[in-house]
Amino acid sequence: MVAPPDIATAAVEEAAAREDYFTYIEGVGHIPRDIYKHVKSDPAGDLPRYSTHIVIQHILVSTTFLVLAATGLSLFFADVFWAPYVIKLFGGADTARYVHRVAAAIMIFAAVYHILTLVAGTTKKVMNNEFDYRRTQIPRLKDLHDLIHDIKYFLGLEPFRPKMEKFCYKQKLHYLAIIWGTIVLVSAGLALLYPDVVSKTIPEAIFKISPGAATGGAFPTFFQDLARLMHADEAVMALIVIALWHLANVHIVPGRFPFQWTFLTGRITREHQIEEHFWEYIRNLEEIPEEKEYMRNLLREKGFEVSEPMDTTLSRQTPEPGSAEESTPEKEEN
Numbered sequence: 001m002v003a004p005p006d007i008a009t010a011a012v013e014e015a016a017a018r019e020d021y022f023t024y025i026e027g028v029g030h031i032p033r034d035i036y037k038h039v040k041s042d043p044a045g046d047l048p049r050y051s052t053h054i055v056i057q058h059i060l061v062s063t064t065f066l067v068l069a070a071t072g073l074s075l076f077f078a079d080v081f082w083a084p085y086v087i088k089l090f091g092g093a094d095t096a097r098y099v100h101r102v103a104a105a106i107m108i109f110a111a112v113y114h115i116l117t118l119v120a121g122t123t124k125k126v127m128n129n130e131f132d133y134r135r136t137q138i139p140r141l142k143d144l145h146d147l148i149h150d151i152k153y154f155l156g157l158e159p160f161r162p163k164m165e166k167f168c169y170k171q172k173l174h175y176l177a178i179i180w181g182t183i184v185l186v187s188a189g190l191a192l193l194y195p196d197v198v199s200k201t202i203p204e205a206i207f208k209i210s211p212g213a214a215t216g217g218a219f220p221t222f223f224q225d226l227a228r229l230m231h232a233d234e235a236v237m238a239l240i241v242i243a244l245w246h247l248a249n250v251h252i253v254p255g256r257f258p259f260q261w262t263f264l265t266g267r268i269t270r271e272h273q274i275e276e277h278f279w280e281y282i283r284n285l286e287e288i289p290e291e292k293e294y295m296r297n298l299l300r301e302k303g304f305e306v307s308e309p310m311d312t313t314l315s316r317q318t319p320e321p322g323s324a325e326e327s328t329p330e331k332e333e334n
Contacts, residue, residue, distance in 0.1 A: 023278075028285060028307055032304065033163070035274060036275040042269065045265045045266070053117045057117070060106060060107070060109070061107060061111075064106045064110065069238075069239050071086075071087075071096045073232070073239070075093065075096055078093075104186075107182075107186075134165050135166045135280065136166075137172050144169070149161070150162060164277055165277065166279075184231075188227040188234070189227075191223065191227035192224070192227055198223060250263075255271070255275075260272075
């Protein structure tokens with residue numbers, strides 16, 4: 001049930017009077033929480049979000065996933081009315097199987113590429129003393145606070161969305177789902193692709209663990225049936241999540257429709273950054289002098305208090321990682 005308009009209006013007025021409505025940034029001024037409503041945004045993106053490596057990996061995973069879903073599900077559900085038409089598009093069942101395996105190999109390559117990128121990038125940042133876990137996909141207690149706050153916002157009980165990090169709670173959930181789904185699909189798919197290896201490896205592994213255990217042909221057969229079921233069910237679930245959650249949340253929601261170009265440009269719009277990733281925008285102000293100047297001019301134009309720059313180092317509300325006064329999830333809850 002959504003709160004009535006008068007209650008929502010009162011909540012906005014109350015928030016404006018609260019201390020957390022403004023975030024003071026030295027050299028910029030007092031930034032109101034709803035300043036995203038007044039900024040100018042380029043649909044192609046204003047601020048950096050993803051590296052070129054991440055953009056390439058996203059393209060590889062998204063395209064191969066669509067090919068895998070089209071070929072794999074049409075072969076698995078070959079007796080359903082739509083399946084023969086899809087198989088025909090790929091030149092028949094044999095060609096569809098071949099395309100499916102090539103696409104799977106590319107997806108595995110993209111996964112390994114992603115892991116290497118994370119390891120190398122994190123190592124470089126740690127060595128340069130630039131690593132900040134708050135800008136990663138690592139789950140935090142703050143994500144739970146943000147989720148509760150966001151639910152209240154959509155129910156009309158909070159005037160503004162929470163001040164979230166570079167990756168908010170829903171993106172972290174989706175990322176964990178992708179990790180789990182990739183592990184299931186790859187392991188089950190390899191078991192189906194190399195059944196002879198599985199039928200030999202599983203009995204040997206069981207015998208090493210328990211020499212007295214029976215290792216006949218029943219268990220490898222069961223494992224193959226389980227792998228086939230896991231592979232198909234996980235693919236269906238992943239397709240539903242992609243279609244009903246990811247695409248809808250990224251491209252169809254108000255403010256993003258009809259398309260969000262971040263996955264191609266690696267850049268995010270200023271309005272989106274401030275609304276959903278407020279603390280990351282604060283860091284953008286530190287790292288991008290032009291953005292700092294833009295926000296100062298906007299605040300001046302809208303009649304808010306402006307702080308003239310004193311030096312090149314900002315004094316921000318969220319301390320640097322590792323400092324004694326580093327903000328806690330409780331402090332960042334709103």
